[in-house]
Amino acid sequence: MTIDQIQNDIVEEFSDVEDWMDRYGMIIDLGNNLPEINEAYKTPDHLIEGCQSRVWLNAELTPDGRVHYTADSDAIIVKGIISLLIQVLDNQTPDDILKADLHFIDDIGLSEHLSPTRSNGLLAMVKQMRLYALAFQAKQQMK
Structure with a gap:
């Protein structure tokens, strides 16, 4: 599925729920x-700044890029937000991300x-995910 298709599915799923307390419940x-996540990655190097x-x-x-x-x-709540971002961006190409x-x-x-x-944290999560994609894109172009 494309990033847009996944996003549209999420929007549709959330549109069925009007109350924001219920939406927070969905996010949780x-x-x-x-x-x-592998415990080996719970290190300061993998913490998102901001x-x-x-x-x-x-x-x-x-291996398939x-x-x-x-x-x-x-x-x-933050765990739910990063989960949403992963749902959208996981298993996509660096270019698409x-x-x-x-x-x-x-x-x-x-x-x-x-x-x-939390908004600043959301922006920091998106930024870090894009930085990983940028690094992988550069690595692919060097091949």
């Missing part, structure tokens, strides 16, 4: 279902319902 559930809570992110380039992300957080307009964040109203510190 996503975080609870996030696959475990997040108030601790968020660890790892990315690997698969796609980026695979794993993450964890010590905050339940770098070109992606992550419109679902605004479309589901997430940006307007986050505190300023």
